[in-house]
Amino acid sequence: MTSPKYINSELSNQFQNAVKMSTSPSASFMPGGSPSQFAGSPPSSYFPAAASRRASMKTPAPKLLKPFATEDIKILLLENVNQAAVEMLQSQGYQVEFHKTSLNEDELIEKIRDVHAIGIRSKTKLTARVMAEARNLVVIGCFCIGVNQVDLEWAAKHGIAVFNSPFSNSRSVAELVIGEIIALARQFTDRSNELHQGIWNKVSAGCWEIRGKTLGIVGYGHIGAQLSVLAESMGMSVVYYDVLPIMSLGMAKQVNTLDELCREADFVTLHVPALPETENMISAPQLAAMKNGSYLINCSRGTVVDIPALIDAMKTGKLAGASLDVYPNEPAKNGPYFDTALNAWFEPLSKLKNLILTPHIGGSTEEAQSAIGVEVGQALIKYINEGSTIGAVNFPEVSLRSLTLEDENHVRVLYVHSNVPGVLRTVNEIFAEHNIDKQFSESRGDIAYLMADISGVNAEDIRELYDKLERTPFKILTRLLY
Numbered sequence: 001m002t003s004p005k006y007i008n009s010e011l012s013n014q015f016q017n018a019v020k021m022s023t024s025p026s027a028s029f030m031p032g033g034s035p036s037q038f039a040g041s042p043p044s045s046y047f048p049a050a051a052s053r054r055a056s057m058k059t060p061a062p063k064l065l066k067p068f069a070t071e072d073i074k075i076l077l078l079e080n081v082n083q084a085a086v087e088m089l090q091s092q093g094y095q096v097e098f099h100k101t102s103l104n105e106d107e108l109i110e111k112i113r114d115v116h117a118i119g120i121r122s123k124t125k126l127t128a129r130v131m132a133e134a135r136n137l138v139v140i141g142c143f144c145i146g147v148n149q150v151d152l153e154w155a156a157k158h159g160i161a162v163f164n165s166p167f168s169n170s171r172s173v174a175e176l177v178i179g180e181i182i183a184l185a186r187q188f189t190d191r192s193n194e195l196h197q198g199i200w201n202k203v204s205a206g207c208w209e210i211r212g213k214t215l216g217i218v219g220y221g222h223i224g225a226q227l228s229v230l231a232e233s234m235g236m237s238v239v240y241y242d243v244l245p246i247m248s249l250g251m252a253k254q255v256n257t258l259d260e261l262c263r264e265a266d267f268v269t270l271h272v273p274a275l276p277e278t279e280n281m282i283s284a285p286q287l288a289a290m291k292n293g294s295y296l297i298n299c300s301r302g303t304v305v306d307i308p309a310l311i312d313a314m315k316t317g318k319l320a321g322a323s324l325d326v327y328p329n330e331p332a333k334n335g336p337y338f339d340t341a342l343n344a345w346f347e348p349l350s351k352l353k354n355l356i357l358t359p360h361i362g363g364s365t366e367e368a369q370s371a372i373g374v375e376v377g378q379a380l381i382k383y384i385n386e387g388s389t390i391g392a393v394n395f396p397e398v399s400l401r402s403l404t405l406e407d408e409n410h411v412r413v414l415y416v417h418s419n420v421p422g423v424l425r426t427v428n429e430i431f432a433e434h435n436i437d438k439q440f441s442e443s444r445g446d447i448a449y450l451m452a453d454i455s456g457v458n459a460e461d462i463r464e465l466y467d468k469l470e471r472t473p474f475k476i477l478t479r480l481l482y
């Protein structure tokens with residue numbers, strides 16, 4: 001195992017001794033940036049005053065924690081996960097095995113046996129059968145948005161935390177929508193298609209600037225809010241509708257009803273999740289409420305728009321254009337599979353003018369893939385090195401602030417257990433002879449997760465704590481970091 005690498009340049013000198021002392025993974029990083037900078041604050045020359053203030057405050061350096069009773073951390077990365085993640089995980093000193101493709105079930109079972117972590121995308125199915133073969137697995141990173149390829153409940157019940165990256169592609173979606181607003185207003189996909197066929201059709205009727213027009217955003221979350229800022233910077237007015245009261249960015253204005261938004265907006269764009277309440281939330285009545293000659297954009301989920309109703313509204317000229325990136329049924333792979341067999345309305349839809357159809361590419365950019373790599377990579381490192389489950393999709397979310405180099409003779413206890421009465425009493429009896437510096441416990445369904453920092457422990461105490469916790473009847477997984 002190679003020595004862990006410290007990426008936080010500001011603290012690197014303070015860390016050097018610790019690196020020599022321990023081969024355990026590094027616990028220090030911060031969000032954002034490329035793999036080589038992801039842990040770094042801006043160089044101090046950017047903010048000299050702040051840098052000297054920080055230096056005079058002498059913040060104690062985070063301590064490197066070393067796993068007790070565990071060999072070197074082994075990680076299996078499948079499906080060509082982004083290099084940003086590969087480099088981050090390697091820089092922690094983990095043993096990383098990287099594969100460009102997914103593996104068939106037998107190969108997967110063979111490979112998963114000894115690893116502590118696995119990184120996958122959407123093609124690898126982590127079923128109970130596969131995971132049951134893993135002897136050391138503690139964490140799964142889904143380097144994508146969806147997590148239904150993993151049996152989340154089974155994983156949680158066996159102490160395996162699962163992380164994904166739901167919001168790393170928000171900017172990519174927002175930018176695509178901006179492109180679509182202009183493309184629709186200028187009918188430029190039609191002009192481009194015509195010219196591909198040798199037809200010169202120079203028209204200005206029905207083509208508009210977007211400056212001064214109103215954008216109606218339905219769902220003012222990660223994507224909707226980004227879009228709001230971009231649209232205003234191009235001279236649009238923004239109104240938005242959300243089930244939650246959300247503070248507006250810039251001059252955007254929240255409206256009380258979807259109907260109000262439909263009546264005010266020149267462009268309606270949808271950014272809500274797929275929920276029973278959002279199914280067909282844009283159907284005939286909402287389309288009727290929209291302005292004559294307005295536009296509809298859906299880059300959220302395919303269930304949100306009633307497509308036969310949209311076809312009618314386009315045919316009558318009620319809508320001047322529309323753009324769809326998502327559909328009720330989408331092909332599982334690339335190829336000529338988007339047809340009537342998949343969605344009965346394909347024929348009439350495909351014949352409409354000024355209709356942009358894209359194959360669910362809203363979040364598909366190099367930047368989004370890299371951001372997903374960094375976000376999930378960080379989550380894996382945070383869990384392995386510190387025990388933090390913030391952002392886990394199947395686990396109670398628990399975190400404690402880092403131990404520092406000043407915290408000597410400490411052990412961090414990570415204890416996943418069944419959520420039944422009496423656990424805390426038993427665990428605190430085990431801790432009783434030591435000082436509990438901090439402790440946090442949270443439950444989710446049948447499982448609970450406790451993190452505690454215990455001080456005044458020596459090597460023998462750590463062994464004893466571990467053995468006692470392992471023997472408790474509620475134990476699912478015990479990890480100690482010191």
Ligand SMILES: NC(=O)c1ccc[n+]([C@@H]2O[C@H](COP(=O)([O-])OP(=O)(O)OC[C@H]3O[C@@H](n4cnc5c(N)ncnc54)[C@H](O)[C@@H]3O)[C@@H](O)[C@H]2O)c1
Binds near residue numbers: 167218
């Ligand atoms: N096309 C793509 O490639 C692509 C990529 C990423 C995300 N998405 C989809 O975009 C959508 C939005 O993503 P996000 O990251 O902004 O989500 P988000 O959770 O950050 O925001 C969703 C917003 O919708 C609001 N909302 C929920 N139900 C509502 C309702 N009935 N009426 C009005 N508002 C409602 C929520 O309060 C929230 O503010 C999701 O469906 C997501 O799956 C698509």
